[in-house]
Amino acid sequence: MPRSSKFTAPLVFIVALIAIWQGLVTFSGIEAWLLPAPWQVAAALKDMLPLLMYHSQSTLLAAVTGLVAAVFLALAVAVLMDSSPWFKRGIYPLLVLSQTIPIISIAPLLLIWFGLGLLPKVIVVALVCFFPVAVSMVEGMEAADPDMVNLLRVMGASNWKIIKTVRFPAALPSFFSGLKIAGTYAVMGAVIGEWLGAGSGLGVFMTRASHSYQLDRVFAAIIVISSVSLLLFVLIILLARLAMPWYFKERSRSND
């Protein structure tokens, strides 16, 4: 398939979707405060762009900081789990359990404890992102070839050296697929945190707009949130290419 046609199909679908939406609004005569037309959303997006940019900065800051914190925490836990079976048995059920707690229910608590600043948002994001990153890292490290580990062991390598030279690199492909999922959660987590109370952020912008029934602005904010998530996603893919050139070379060879 030539490269240009890769984007043709999704483009057709998006244009069709917008056309259907526009048609629906025009023919049903629905009020703009219930469902604005696409062109109204586009106009709101254009008008509000400077303000939306301002708010995205806080959201992106919370999302990225939380994601980075989650990654470091996950790496630390993965190393501990790898070096102590006892720790692993103890912590694994807790990890799974933590995932079953609805984040929306503890976000208000974080607000009460840590106020309206950046910190509670960062914590919400970190909580949402920690699980996918930690699990993909641990599973990736477990999947490392035991014969490679043995080879290093015969050479007299320490556990830490084995983690650095075999387990971490072997886990990278799995780690990055977890990170991609976490990246899309991150912006969502930040917006949820902002909904509940903040000085700035896309979540704040959205709450204000929906309280005054300016749905065109709500939709404009949704578009910006999607774009910010997409940006993060693309950044993670670029990072993966930088971190594992060998992996993408192997993949492109086997696809030939």
Added chain:
Amino acid sequence: MGIILEDVGKSYEVDGKRLVVLDGVSAEIGQGEFVSLIGPSGCGKSTLFNIICGLAEPDRGKVLFDGREGVGAGEVVSYMPQKDLLLPWRSLLDNVILAREVDGMNREKARREARELMSLFGLAGFENSYPAELSGGMRQRAALMRTVLARRPVLLLDEPFGALDAITRTRMQLWLLDIWAKFGQAIFFVTHDIDEALLLSSRVYVLTPRPARVALHLEIDLPRPRSAEIVTAPRFLELKKTIMEALF
């Protein structure tokens, strides 16, 4: 520095039944010697190697390094397992210096040392390639280079040429003899191939099918240096017949 195996026995528990793999194997590898181990598939050759390098514990018997017990295997042997086990995320150059790096040698210094030896191992120009970009023969040579560069006095090579075609294989065998002469390390070599064992070794141990015992211990008194034509020499054929009688 040599290795002595004294009456080494090992069994595994498989589906609740005891599977005796090694039933008292004794052997000896002297300093700088080339010794081969021949045996049918599944008789326990890799198991014996795992015991020598400390990855498995023998049920009975002893492994002595330089006549002593309790020496760390990692200081004496360098192991080349049946799979090449090159790390896919490391360039060829960084793969072959792995053991030096583990020993605490400065990376740049180890790389410099390895670069100078690349052509000897037929790998010059591929220093920055990843293992997936190399041919089977090259990967095997790279794994061998990694094993030799560890600078241990004894190399354990588990069927290093098993996966290669016949032509590449003969070329690699002769080349291995060069490497052996150059580096002076003792080599303990596992193979299925009688011709290969005869061409390379000074002594050969033949194992019985599982449970493995030494069926035959044979001195290979063929003159060195040896070339590929040696396989047609009368003495070669005599020795081959002796080994075949022990195996079949």
